[in-house]
Amino acid sequence: MAATQTLIYLDGKLVPESEAKISVFDHGLLYGDGVFEGIRIYNGRVFKLTEHLTRLYESARSILLTMPLIMQEMEQATLQTVAANGLRDGYIRLVVTRGVGSLGLNPYQCPKASVIIIAGTIKLYPEKVYGEGLTLITCATRRPSPAALSPQVKSLNYLNNIMAKIEAIQGGAEEGVMLNEQGYVAECTGDNLFIVKGGEVFTPPISAGALDGITRRVAIDLLKEMGVVCQEASLTRHDIFTADECFLTGTAAEVIAAVELDRRSIGDGKPGLLTQKLVEKFKVLANSTGTAVTYP
Numbered sequence: 001m002a003a004t005q006t007l008i009y010l011d012g013k014l015v016p017e018s019e020a021k022i023s024v025f026d027h028g029l030l031y032g033d034g035v036f037e038g039i040r041i042y043n044g045r046v047f048k049l050t051e052h053l054t055r056l057y058e059s060a061r062s063i064l065l066t067m068p069l070i071m072q073e074m075e076q077a078t079l080q081t082v083a084a085n086g087l088r089d090g091y092i093r094l095v096v097t098r099g100v101g102s103l104g105l106n107p108y109q110c111p112k113a114s115v116i117i118i119a120g121t122i123k124l125y126p127e128k129v130y131g132e133g134l135t136l137i138t139c140a141t142r143r144p145s146p147a148a149l150s151p152q153v154k155s156l157n158y159l160n161n162i163m164a165k166i167e168a169i170q171g172g173a174e175e176g177v178m179l180n181e182q183g184y185v186a187e188c189t190g191d192n193l194f195i196v197k198g199g200e201v202f203t204p205p206i207s208a209g210a211l212d213g214i215t216r217r218v219a220i221d222l223l224k225e226m227g228v229v230c231q232e233a234s235l236t237r238h239d240i241f242t243a244d245e246c247f248l249t250g251t252a253a254e255v256i257a258a259v260e261l262d263r264r265s266i267g268d269g270k271p272g273l274l275t276q277k278l279v280e281k282f283k284v285l286a287n288s289t290g291t292a293v294t295y296p
């Protein structure tokens with residue numbers, strides 16, 4: 001018997017994976033014109049769903065993309081897709097493309113945006129890295145300036161991050177640190193970066209070119225609960241080299257220690273105590289909060 005296929009939400013219908021197809025004239029494909037979100041499901045609940053939907057709609061508004069659904073409908077479609085696939089733990093990729101148009105950049109030639117919701121799983125880094133911490137290199141590829149494209153728009157054009165990811169992999173590291181045009185640390189290819197020094201925590205401000213990460217916000221709140229001061233500060237590679245601990249946050253990565261930058265150990269080269277405490281607190285929160293899915 002054939003394996004059960006994942007059901008994909010595509011423009012109002014749940015269709016089997018093999019039938020979930022879009023046009024070659026979709027501007028999402030032709031130009032990377034569209035927006036997306038990556039969202040986690042923990043223990044039968046969608047984590048920070050409202051926050052992700054709000055960011056999706058803000059990304060769309062920023063690129064003048066008219067959403068074909070209102071936010072409540074998008075929420076229902078997302079929950080319906082998770083339920084239909086019976087996923088209690090997993091990962092949702094919400095994609096809105098500019099839709100089908102003519103050849104040529106003009107988005108006004110695309111009458112209707114397309115909505116794709118995939119509910120599946122994601123594994124960003126090998127399991128051993130979650131215990132031992134991951135290695136970083138500094139990428140030569142810079143984050144574009146907000147004047148080129150706002151880092152706040154989670155657009156379908158991720159080539160900048162992909163080029164940086166290639167550098168990291170070719171350099172033998174798990175993840176790449178991306179600097180902004182001024183040489184300050186912005187973020188990693190799909191994660192925000194934090195350092196711990198002298199018991200305090202520092203992370204680059206959004207204005208350095210970092211995405212306003214939802215996991216970043218969660219980490220800042222959890223640190224506050226732990227009585228730890230977390231400040232936004234301009235960071236350079238020097239600050240990471242001389243930090244006691246370093247960790248990354250992201251929906252796909254969750255909270256994960258980074259123990260090496262450019263072949264130099266960070267702190268003692270092992271996941272730090274504060275990072276480990278934060279990882280535990282994150283797991284508790286992620287597994288006990290979120291929008292409940294009603295399964296058939």
Ligand code: PXG
Binds near residue numbers: 189215
């Ligand atoms: N920076 C960038 C550039 C991102 O794309 C984050 C930071 C972390 O943000 P959140 O809100 O997730 O805490 C992201 C998010 C993937 C993948 O497939 C990447 C992200 C999200 C989901 C999946 O690698 N990036």
